[in-house]
Each structure stands twice: as structure tokens, then as C-alpha cells.
Amino acid sequence: MINKHNSFLREIHKEVRREKIVTFWNKYAKFIIAVFTSLAIFYFVWSYQFNSQNVSIANTGAQFSEIMQFLAEGKQAEAALGFEQIVEEGSGGYVQxxxxxxxxxxxxxNRPNQAMQYYQQISSDASTDTIIRDFAKLQLVNLKHGMNDWDKTKISLQELINSNSPWKYIAQETLSLEAYRVGEFEEAKELLAQILASKNVSKFSLQRAKILMRLTLGKLKSSSPKERTDALETNHQH
Structure with a gap:
């Protein structure tokens, strides 16, 4: 039964991550790229004669467009090298x-540690747009799934939940999964109830929340207070 539940949690966790990434790029990527491109072009035209830095911004924009073409052609390695060069030498939103x-x-x-370094760099940069910065914070939590203790995970996610971030409800769902995983069933129940009562979550999130709520209620019903306390102590020690 434990293996079955663990397998279920892993599958839900993967589904949540897939949905987050797809939602982010479908909803914001074209807009963000268009905004940064427009701003770079506008700024370049406006002050080209007065500020040589704009030449660098325009060049970075052109370079970014070329690298995106590499991606469209399936040239992942070449694109990665190009993005690394922009991070090293570029400026503005193209770096993020x-x-x-x-x-x-x-x-x-399959290089999660390297991915975490990139997300950490984004999330720690105060000049980064809030949507991108919060997305990076959420990805950090997901990549550290099972590595951080419960208290650290809760603090990281609660920050997003309380901030009216676009990722608020996904953070709430992720926190409910973590709460269930470590045996914080009462907290998982409360978080899931909030998700189920919300009109702003996707139907897929609602379906997952219903399933996890049934499992959570089953755990609360079947386990004694002492068993729950023992489970919590074990998880906090790890």
C-alpha cells in the first residue's frame, strides 16, 4: 500500500510539473519574448546615437532570435551554447x-543540479520580472522534492501562496502533496479544501485534489494520533 501511494504521489508530482511548464510557456513565453524584443528595439531606436549600450542590446536580441531558430531546427547543443554566451555577455531580459x-x-x-543553479540565479535576481522569478522559485522546490525538510519546503511555497503570485494555486497543490508525503495530513486536508473551493484552478488540478483528498481522509481515519506523531517525527528527522 505504501509503495502504491508513493507511486501515485510521484505520478501526480510529475503531472503537476508538466502542467506548470506547459502552462507557463503556452501562456507567457510568446508574450514575454515579444515584450522584451519590443522594448529592446524601441530603446535602441530611441537612444542609439546617445548610448552605445543599446548596440549591445540590439545585438543580443538578434543573437537570441538566431538561437531560437537553432531550437526550431532541433539543434539543442548549439542553442545551449548560444544561451550560455548571452548569460555571460548579454544584458536585460534576454539573460533571464x-x-x-x-x-x-x-x-x-537529467542534470537537476545544474537546472537548480540556473533557477537559483533567476530567483535571486531582484530585477527579474515577478512572474519569471516566482516560476523559478517553484521549479526549485520541485527539483528539491524529497531533499528539503518539511519546514523549508513549507516556507518556500507559503511565500508564493501568500503573494497573489500567478503560481499561487500550483504552489498550493505542490504544498498539499508535500504535506501528504511527510504525514502532515491535517495540513494537507486544509490545503486541498482551499483548492477544491477555488474557482481559479484548472480542472486537472481539481481532479488531482479530489483524489488526494480521498487518500488524505483515509489516512486521517485509519491512523491513530500516536501513529501520525511517529510518522511526523520520522520525516522531520530525515
Missing amino acids: LSLLRLAAHARRN
Whole structure:
């Protein structure tokens, strides 16, 4: 039964991560790229004669477009090298977009530690757009799944939940999964109830929340207070 539950949690966790990434890029990527491109072009035209830095911004924009073409052609390695060069030498929003692409490339190639470094770089940069910064924070929590203790995970996710971030409900779902995993069933129940009562979550999140709520209620019903306390102590020690 434990293995079955663990397998279920892993599958849900993967599904949540897939949905987050797909939602992020489908909903924001074109807009963000268009905004940064437009700003770079506008700024370059406006002050080209007065500020040589704009030449660098325009060049970075052109370079970014070329690298995106590499991706479209399936040239992942060449694209990764190009994004690394932008991170090293580029400026403005193109650096953050390149870091996101590098993190995604690292994850695809099963290099989670490298991906975490990229997300950490994004999330710690106060100049980064809030949407991108919060997305990076959420990805850090997901990549550290099972590595951080409960208290650290809770603090990281609660920050997003309380901030009216676009990722608020996904953070809430992730926290409920973590609460269930470590035996914090009462907290998992409370978080899941909030998700189920919300009108702003996707139907897939609602379906997962319903399933996890049934499992959580089953755990609360079947386990004694002492068993729950023992489980919590064991998880906190790890």
C-alpha cells in the first residue's frame, strides 16, 4: 500500500510539473519574448546615437532570435551554447530568458543540479520580472522534492501562496502533496479544501485534489494520533 501511494504521489508530482511548464510557456513565453524584443528595439531606436549600450542590446536580441531558430531546427547543443554566451555577455531580459532555456535543457538531459543553479540565479535576481522569478522559485522546490525538510519546503511555497503570485494555486497543490508525503495530513486536508473551493484552478488540478483528498481522509481515519506523531517525527528527522 505504501509503495502504491508513493507511486501515485510521484505520478501526480510529475503531472503537476508538466502542467506548470506547459502552462507557463503556452501562456507567457510568446508574450514575454515579444515584450522584451519590443522594448529592446524601441530603446535602441530611441537612444542609439546617445548610448552605445543599446548596440549591445540590439545585438543580443538578434543573437537570441538566431538561437531560437537553432531550437526550431532541433539543434539543442548549439542553442545551449548560444544561451550560455548571452548569460555571460548579454544584458536585460534576454539573460533571464536564456537562463530559463538553459534550465529546461539541463532538466531534459537529467542534470537537476545544474537546472537548480540556473533557477537559483533567476530567483535571486531582484530585477527579474515577478512572474519569471516566482516560476523559478517553484521549479526549485520541485527539483528539491524529497531533499528539503518539511519546514523549508513549507516556507518556500507559503511565500508564493501568500503573494497573489500567478503560481499561487500550483504552489498550493505542490504544498498539499508535500504535506501528504511527510504525514502532515491535517495540513494537507486544509490545503486541498482551499483548492477544491477555488474557482481559479484548472480542472486537472481539481481532479488531482479530489483524489488526494480521498487518500488524505483515509489516512486521517485509519491512523491513530500516536501513529501520525511517529510518522511526523520520522520525516522531520530525515
